[in-house]
Amino acid sequence: MNYERSYQEYRDFDRDHIWHPYTQEKNAKANFLVKKAYEEFIEIIDENGDRKKIIDGISSWWVNIHGHCHPYIQEKIKEQLGQHEQVIFAGFTHEPAIKLVDKLLNFLPKTDLFSPSSNPRILSKAFFSDNGSTAVEVAIKMALQFFYNKGWHNKKRIITFTDAYHGDTVGTMSVGATDTFHHAFKSILFPVDRIDGPDKFLKNSKTKPISCEEKIFAEEQSLKALISEIEKRPNEHAALIIEPLVQAAGGMKFHSTTYLQKIREICNHFDIFLIADEVFTGFGRTGTNFACTQASIVPDMICLSKALTGGFMPMGLTFTTKEIYSAFYDDSRLKTFFHGHSYTGNSLSCAAGLASIELFEKEKRLEDVKFINMKMQDQLLKKDLCDLSIIRDIRILGAIAVVEFHTNDQHEYLSSIGPRIQEYFMKNNILLRPLGNVLYFLPPYTISNESLEYCLDKIRCFAYDLEKSVITLQR
Ligand SMILES: Cc1ncc(COP(=O)(O)O)c(C=O)c1O
Structure with a gap:
């Protein structure tokens, strides 16, 4: 088997032979191909075959607390x-x-x-x-x-x-x-x-x-x-x-x-x-x-x-x-x-x-968590955001920020807001995997201030966009 394949070939092989977790494969988009990961970033090949750097906003299912490939652990x-x-x-x-x-x-x-x-x-x-x-x-x-x-x-x-x-x-x-x-x-x-x-x-x-x-x-x-x-x-x-x-x-x-x-x-x-x-x-x-x-x-x-x-x-x-x-x-x-x-x-x-x-x-990791917590509170616990009608609750603890949206879907986990969140953030180079109507941001503790502020800003923007689209629909 030739491993020097094109992105297209990898994607087809993956679709034909690998079954991914928690994925309804019938309507799932092609999986992104990971090339490299470091600090809070994952480098991928996207659906167009382009190399792209995204921020891991969920610490890869909550595991990479020191960012990806920390050299001390590697050593x-x-x-x-x-x-x-x-x-x-x-x-x-x-x-x-x-x-x-x-x-x-x-x-x-x-x-x-x-x-x-x-x-x-x-x-x-x-x-x-x-x-x-x-x-x-x-x-x-x-x-x-x-x-x-x-x-x-x-x-x-x-x-x-x-x-x-x-x-x-x-x-x-x-x-x-x-x-x-x-x-x-x-x-x-x-x-x-x-x-x-x-x-x-x-x-x-x-x-x-x-x-x-x-x-x-x-x-x-x-x-x-x-x-x-x-x-x-x-x-x-x-x-x-x-x-x-x-x-x-x-x-x-x-x-x-x-x-x-x-x-x-x-x-x-x-x-x-x-x-x-x-x-x-x-x-x-x-x-x-x-x-x-x-x-x-x-x-x-x-x-x-x-x-x-x-x-x-x-x-x-x-x-x-x-x-x-x-x-x-x-x-x-x-x-x-x-x-x-x-x-x-x-x-x-x-x-x-x-x-x-x-x-x-x-590296005084708990200090990093404290800093992230402060930033999260600062950016998300603002009255203007809390007042949006689509938001049910905003809660923050340690390095966890949660924005819960109202939904009429019977199964909240399957709420249509979920895929919308995922798509919006991926377009903005951030990996988030919401739990239905619950958007959560759970970065590695070593995330840079710049990436942190960028992600928090995008969370605010998403909530505003969603509010706007719901109001337009109601009219
Ligand atoms: C609280 C809790 N317990 C257990 C598990 C299962 O862990 P694993 O996926 O490593 O089997 C999870 C996974 O999300 C979890 O959140």
């Missing part, structure tokens, strides 16, 4: 390549895994307002897997097997939230709730108890941005619903899983640190493990190392992936406590945690992960 992977690649992780261990876990032990949430100082909850045991979905599956299986090993066979239900998204494997689809993505598999998913999150109680809000009072009221309603669900099935719940502070794929919905703290308290009260799925929120995205850090809580399990390796290598990690681990530590081999993936503890992924965390110190 560390190269160093590790000279030592070894994948080596079986059962019966063997290696320095990159040990160094990464050691680094993470200090990086993880440590302060827990809700565990006694005499017996603090400490995330101290790491289990490696391959991606976000597997990091979550591992946590669910650990929680269920903990109670099984203890002989408490009733505790096997999981609590989750409406519009949660935890991945695409069968287990994570079960605890997820994105009907649009998973409706074809409903009959094979295991039953869970699903609680309405705060946004469900905010549907008819009239203020923009939504007022604090309304949000507090909505969160209280959601917590009441949670307690009432738990009380319906006393001692049956093994774990509650939550995307702390931000429900990401479900529409970039935020809740407060107070809400998260109350959930920690409720889980403590009813002896339910709290699983924090920080696959999206982890590694600075919400302004602190982790969302749980911001709320001063420590979950019983935390799931990590995505930005874990700075966007270089796939890897999942699930951390838990010694208490949970102790239920598996036994003379009986039947109490073993029978879970593992071929690429567990991949040394190149570990080297990338370690380098990525080192960059938080070396």
Whole structure:
């Protein structure tokens, strides 16, 4: 096969032989061919065969926090390549895994307002897997097997939230709730108890941005619903899983640190493990190392992936406590945690992960997040924008900016505004992939001031253009 092909040939081969994720291929345009990526930029060949530089406004599905191809991470992977690649992780261990876990032990949430100082909850045991979905599956299986090993066979239900998204494997689809993505598999998913999150109680809000009072009221309603669900099935719940502070794929919905703290308290009260799925929120995205850090809580399990390796290598990690681990530590081999993936503890992924965390110190990454946050607030939380009739809400947290538009579409994720957003921004050399009517901007933390201002300006322009076209249509 000749790899010196023309763009046209690559495009045809791709269309004929490669099936892309989350894409209705029948009406999708040809995929852009990536030639190079660096800093916040991706260089592509566009549909006309022209080379073009675009800004990655979603950190390539939320992974490239230090921009593309950061030289420090590149260097560390190269160093590790000279030592070894994948080596079986059962019966063997290696320095990159040990160094990464050691680094993470200090990086993880440590302060827990809700565990006694005499017996603090400490995330101290790491289990490696391959991606976000597997990091979550591992946590669910650990929680269920903990109670099984203890002989408490009733505790096997999981609590989750409406519009949660935890991945695409069968287990994570079960605890997820994105009907649009998973409706074809409903009959094979295991039953869970699903609680309405705060946004469900905010549907008819009239203020923009939504007022604090309304949000507090909505969160209280959601917590009441949670307690009432738990009380319906006393001692049956093994774990509650939550995307702390931000429900990401479900529409970039935020809740407060107070809400998260109350959930920690409720889980403590009813002896339910709290699983924090920080696959999206982890590694600075919400302004602190982790969302749980911001709320001063420590979950019983935390799931990590995505930005874990700075966007270089796939890897999942699930951390838990010694208490949970102790239920598996036994003379009986039947109490073993029978879970593992071929690429567990991949040394190149570990080297990338370690380098990525080192960059938080070396380059003061959280300061970058603070700067982005300030700029986002400055440009988007302006009265003129909030007052546009097509805007339902504007919200900003850490390095996440969300503009939610009104839509009449029944499936918000399939809203016709979505493709319109994507097309508009691509024309303006910015990659955005909205969640239906929800436009979100999630740049690498290293984005230059110039690119940042350009993207924020284009978001404002898009909202104005949309408003104008809707008003014209109504006339
Ligand atoms: C909160 C959360 N959990 C889990 C996942 C699944 O991660 P992956 O796509 O790596 O399987 C995602 C992916 O978007 C996510 O946002």
